[in-house]
Amino acid sequence: MKKSVGKILLVVIPLIISIFLLYPTYKASQLEKLKQEYLEKAKQAKNPQDSSAIIESFEKSYGEELINARANRIKLGLDLRGGMYVTLEVDVFKMIEESAIRDAIDDIFIEVLEKTKQEAKISDEDVVEIFKRNFDEIARPKKKYLSDYFDFGSESETEDKIIKKLKENAEESIEQALQVIRQRVDKYGISEPTIQKIGQRRILLELPGVTNEREMRQLIQTTARLEFKLVRNDENLVAAFYKIDEFLKKEKEISKGVPKIPTDTANKLQEIKSIDTTNRQTTPKDTNLTEQQLDTTNSGELPDTTDPYAGLSQEEKSKKYIEDHPFTTLFVTNFLPPNAERTQYQRDVRFYNASQVPKGEYDFEIFDEVWNKFESIINRKEIRALLPYDVEILRSAKPNIIKDNKGKEFKIYSFYALKREPELTGEVITDAIATYDPTTNQPIVTMSMNTDGAEKWARITGANIKKRIAIVLDNLVYSAPVVQQKIVGGNSQITGMSSPEEAKLLKIVLKAGALKAPVEIIEERIVGPSLGEDSIQKGLNSLLIAALLVLLFMIMYYSLAGVYANVAVLINVLLIIGIMAAFQGTLTLPGIAGIILTIGMAVDANVLIYERIREELEKGRSIRSAIDEGYTKALSAILDSNITTFITGLILYFFGTGPIQGFAMTLMIGILTTLFTAILISKALFQITLNMGKTNISFGQPKQVNA
Amino acid sequence: MQFFKKPNIDFIGKRKLFFIISSILIGFLILLVLIFGFRFGIDFTGGTEIAIRVEKDISTDQLRTTLTKSKILPDEIKSYGEKNQFLLRFKEVGEDAAKIETALLGILKEYSVQILKKDTIGPKIGKELRFQAFIAVLFSIIAMLIYIGLRFEFTFGLGAIIALIHDVVFTLGMIVLFDKLGIINLEINQGIIAALLTVVGYSVNDTVIIFDRIRENREKHKGIPFAKIANLSINETLSRTVITVLTVLIVLVVMVFFSGPVLQGFAFTMTVGIIVGTYSSIFVATSFVLWFMKKIKKLNVEEDAIKQVAPSKA
Secondary structure, X not given: XXXXXXXXXXXXXXXXXXXXXXXXXXXXXXXXXXXXXXXXXXXXXXXXXXXXXXXXXXXXXXXXXXXXXXXXXXEEOHHHHOEEEEEEEEOHHHHHHHHEOHHHOOHHHHHHHHXXXXXXXXXXXXXXXXXXXXXXXXXXXXXXXXXXXXXXXXXXXOHHHHHHHHHHHHHHHHHHHHHHHXXXXXHHOOOXXXXXXXXXXXXXXXXXXXXXXXXXXXXXXXXXXXXXXXXXXXXXXXXXXXXXXXXXXXXXXXXXXXXXXXXXXXXXXXXXXXXXXXXXXXXXXXXXXXXXXXXXXXXXXXXXXXXXXXXXXXXXXXXXXXXXXXXXXXXXXXXXXXXXXXXXXXXXXOOEOOOOOOOXXXXXXXXXXXXXXXXHHHOOHHHHOOOOOOEEEEEEOOOEEEEOOOOXXXXXXXXXXXXXXXXXXXXXXXXXXXXXXXXXXXXXXXXXXXXXHHHHHXXXXXXXXXXXXXXXXXOEEEEOOEOOOOOOOOEEEEOOOOOHHHHHHHHHHHHHOOOOOOEEEEEEEEEOHHHHHHHHHHHHHHHHHHHHHHHHHHHHXXXXXXXXXXXXXXXXXXXXXXXXXXXXXXXXXXXXXXHHHHHHHHHHHHHHHHHHHHHHHHOOOOHHHHHHHHHHHHHHHHHHHHHHHHHHHHHHHHHOOHXXXXXXXXXXXXXXXXXXXXXXXXXXXXXXXXXOOOOOOOOOOOOOOOO | OOOOOOOOOOOOOOHHXXXXXXXXXXXXXXXXXXXXXXXXXXXXXXXXXXXXXXXOOOOHHHHHHHHHHOOOOOOEEEEEXXXXXXXXXXXXXXXXXXXXXXXXXXXXHHHOOEEEEEEEEOXXXXXXXXXXXXXXXXXXXXXXXXXXXXXXXXXXXXXXXXXXXXXXXXXXXXXHHHHHHOOOOOOEOHHHHHHHHHHHHHHHHHHHHHHHHHHHHHHHOOOOOHHHHHHHHHHHHHHHHHHHHHHHHHHHHHHHHHOOHHHHHHHHHHHHHHHHHHHHHHHHHHHHHHHHHHHHOOOOOOOOOOOOOOOOOO
């Protein structure tokens, strides 16, 4: 018996270790169940005090235990517990664009940027490198240097230093994105998220339990660049809009060539056009229509006596007006569906001077359907040149929804010309609170600023009383209130959210700070909780059925030796899961497949050994020496075969993603534990049996009748 | 129990027959792949896949009509695992995919629809994953060649690699065949690549066991012609080969039927790969080594004991 102590320990110790390693997993699941019971009770409690007392009592007696157990339990992959797996790419490109000196940006630079953007879309190469290559190709032959566009102070002495600085900035913006997103995810309250940088400029997020994709997208992707900008919806802009009208009209005429209209009508039109143009230039008052005036124009009467449309029918007048004003007729003032027939004589300028707008300013509105068209027009290089150089046009975040008399809904956005240079940016924000507007009961976010910001804010508001300041978040105008008085103390608020949830998200992103570079979701996998539960159930069922069948087969084929092999396999499975728990590995569905596969393959080592032992027994060796020989001779084959599988496991681990890595992990752990259990544990069992005085162990071989 | 009692089957003598069988099968499957090509999953093409479960009974066709009416046009609709579970595929990614999902939930409200999973893969990632998968398979083959070359002789390494390529090509061909026949939904995705790599490991594993025996027998039975040694070794390991393939097959068949839709492609690929891997280790790998020694190295394998032994031994 004494001889066997070491052998017994060899069998028992791994068993104890694996049970020890798996205990926290068991404990955690028990405590989770208990917690659910408490929560159920809390829900049924009569008043909030009672229910919070119940929850507190759980936290008091089990809270710490649960935290500890959770920390050491085996982690389930997203495919089993449900959740979101997201790969983000940081858009470094934007950073390059913004580091450039604004006034220096010219067509050459824009061309370089465009090309860089296109290339970066399809390649994982360092964006700064792509930019450098394109700059060398396009800008350098035109005698342009990086120092013409970038000014990093003393650091920008040489071209190399500028590139180096850009790379540093890129690196920084990726790191910053990582931090900001981590903060946002933490504040959102996701338990056990994984956030890590992978590759050049990617961030991998694993968010267990999260299935609200929309909110998550908002939380992650919102750049949260908050800016306060002056509104410039003034007469200069209106004049520019008319220039655009003319430009587009002329362009259309040129592209059409000779108008295909009967000559007499064409002549007439030509005449009318010339009158029309001069008319507009000489009487800018024409654009200053008030709402009242609009009402009169709608009724068909014209305030102008010099009517260029005289002599045309209503329909023709309307048609011609649209032809003459291809740009401004995209706008909305009074309600008219975008596809409705414009039978009415619409001579109105389609923007107006609303009463709630400061004097001399206009309100512009546009249908959702035509916004893209509008945007593509104003983004054209030739047209941008017609607009005041220091403004940009942005639309409101939320549309106004209007119903026509048939009940059909239309979305109408406001758009604003804003001074390009922001007066103040979100960096001064120290805190944000999601709350409700006491008067309108709409969700709002109130923000407070640091002292520096508050000072600036007071100065800006003081200098712009009775003017509008737009609050812009990620290039969308949330509100553009008229400054009534100088605001001291650094408070401001954002309105225009559609739901309290949105306000809550906004609060989180404002607090966590803005992303220096926007991020793009390039891969997204969501597993709903029910599929996860299904998968666990099915995975466990397969594991049990497969194990049962293999174990049965082994006993049938090898009898007692088969039982020993089975003991080894069972300890093997326990060890695999135990080691996974110990090394904080994640169990995925492919991981379970790996374990099931290991059961099938683990017996291979024992099969190799047992077949050898049978051979040796047939040669007439004693049972003890046959066993020794069998183990020795089978060893090299076992090693070789397992090492090849291990190599594939390694390759899978390094090339695979997420769940596949889980498979590779269990496969590799499985191979190591197999070598240990199949060789050492089963041998120990044989030796214990022999030491107990048994002289014959059945290897299931048929009785040697002829021997 | 014993399946084979001292088997003495002339595998090596019939190697020409098996060579022809293998060639015809592989040729046919390559042709199949060339004609139909692989169907890649969104892992590799980019796009969106949404798996849904509805509570009311609905057929795939009904679902298609319902969706088409509402101008939602999935590229593909197929059943997913169980009754009333469907997998919808769309080309769209990003915001557009999110919009489709919202619309889907609205349209199928009356069926109490539930999203089981949703995968959106950007085209860039798809391209990268495809490249990675290719590199992974290539790397694993090279790694095997190096390992066996070191443990045995180069000729053996080559034999194992030929068997391995035979297995990979055969498995890929069967994937296309079964997918085309509509028996099981098999598009090349990450799971199938993982299975393929595991097949690579297993195929070599099986072959190595036989090579190991050949190495041992060459030392034990000096003077016996190499061809005989090879045949003896295959016979001696036959019992082990069959038992192991059986146990692995047991678990794989269980997986095909019980593990749900996520692992089905994986389990199928493994099953085919394990069967062909076993076949090739018996009929292809050793035969190739013999052929190589005879034709390339001009050795008389039928009569001479080939003296060259493995450079190293564990």
